[in-house]
Amino acid sequence: MQSIKVSVDAVVFGYDPEEGVSVLLITRKYEPFQKFWALPGGLVKDEESLEAAVKRELKEEAGIDVTYLEQLYTFGKPERDPRNRVVSVAYYGLVRPKDYHISAQTDADDVAWFNIKKLPRLAFDHKNIVEIAIKRLRGKIAYEPIGFELLDKKFPFSDLEKLYQVLLDRDVDRRNFKKKIMSYGFLEELPESIQRSAGRPAKLFQFNKKKYFELQERGYNFDLFI
């Protein structure tokens, strides 16, 4: 009789143009790894899907709804949990600034955002999981337009540009970047503008999912390689 448990873990990313990319972590209340920072997650219930389990845990543990969620990898080494055999299906998710900031304010000391460049020690093999998630996110934004899910629905183009710079960790030429992204035709320029500091006001843009799916169905290829 098999006695393996199945859990889910979530690497949730948030973004702020000032602070960069962050990951949501919680502190563990119980042994093993009591008081360590860890990824939100937990055992899957007998009648719920894996994705439902992730969403439930995120709601319970951090009060968060993700706008994007995708399976990352399944970690199953027998020794990864010192007590039981636990196979964990890891997911990664993205939240918009709204959710990112709300959870950042709840001064509960058991939920917090950590910049991906300044991660604390993590429980279990969670460091490994986060690293793999970061790699995947970096790779993914290069060929699928998921970066938008980390921004407000309407955003100035410079936010997107900065996001790519932060994630890819290098300079991105403003003109070439905009030329490329706009050439795909799934970003709409709105008649509105905003101004968040000194400088010329920025026009707002918005991702058009419908147009994106149309293009995708025509077999379009989105090398966003910058």
Added chain:
Amino acid sequence: MQSIKVSVDAVVFGYDPEEGVSVLLITRKYEPFQKFWALPGGLVKDEESLEAAVKRELKEEAGIDVTYLEQLYTFGKPERDPRNRVVSVAYYGLVRPKDYHISAQTDADDVAWFNIKKLPRLAFDHKNIVEIAIKRLRGKIAYEPIGFELLDKKFPFSDLEKLYQVLLDRDVDRRNFKKKIMSYGFLEELPESIQRSAGRPAKLFQFNKKKYFELQERGYNFDLFI
């Protein structure tokens, strides 16, 4: 108390220049889906890793050793197995012609290779898993040189070219393809030749893993986009 079972399934690909790309299937001995074709796989033992479980099952059920094995995706919908809740971690693997042909000969009617264009009805959600694996393999060969794992260690260049044509399902220009592949420097031309039919003998080539890792460590990027 959780009562979810953990299994593994394997989508093993084999290749032959004459027959194209095939998948290894077995017939189920028991209900549910008795006598249906299905992916090799089974429950993970309490003390074995996921990858070890895949390799064990492939050995037991088909007598095969894969030369390449990678996790594909984890399937966990509650209704995917009509009896129990089973979460299945799917892998995909590649075998060389040697293994492909040996298993093709064992006339056991419970193990067989099926061309990916002529698949039979499959048990459970295995059709879905195979489709995802094919997509992944197609994508993967475009940016990592794993195609070699489906060929003999020494192979004529035309074999590689044909493999790409079959997998990508379109023509590939011989000169441009060779130019591109050779430019990466991880393929060596050997002083030997072979001749498998009429026509000019073909020089043999061989993948140099060491050189590949060296290049990879220097941050090299292998867009094999053809």
Added chain:
DNA sequence: GTAATTTCGTGTATAGATTACACAAACCCA
């Protein structure tokens, strides 16, 4: 209120990469 500062917005020229394309060489077979 004028000058300095900040951020947004835009186009062209060059280099690099991809694609299209055809014929000779080396073997087998009849």
Added chain:
DNA sequence: TGGGTTTGTGTAATCTATACACGAAATTAC
């Protein structure tokens, strides 16, 4: 020895990616 088959090779044209700088529109500082 001539016809059939497969391998092997280079160049020109097109497309894509990159490099690069200055004016416009607002705020801030004096």
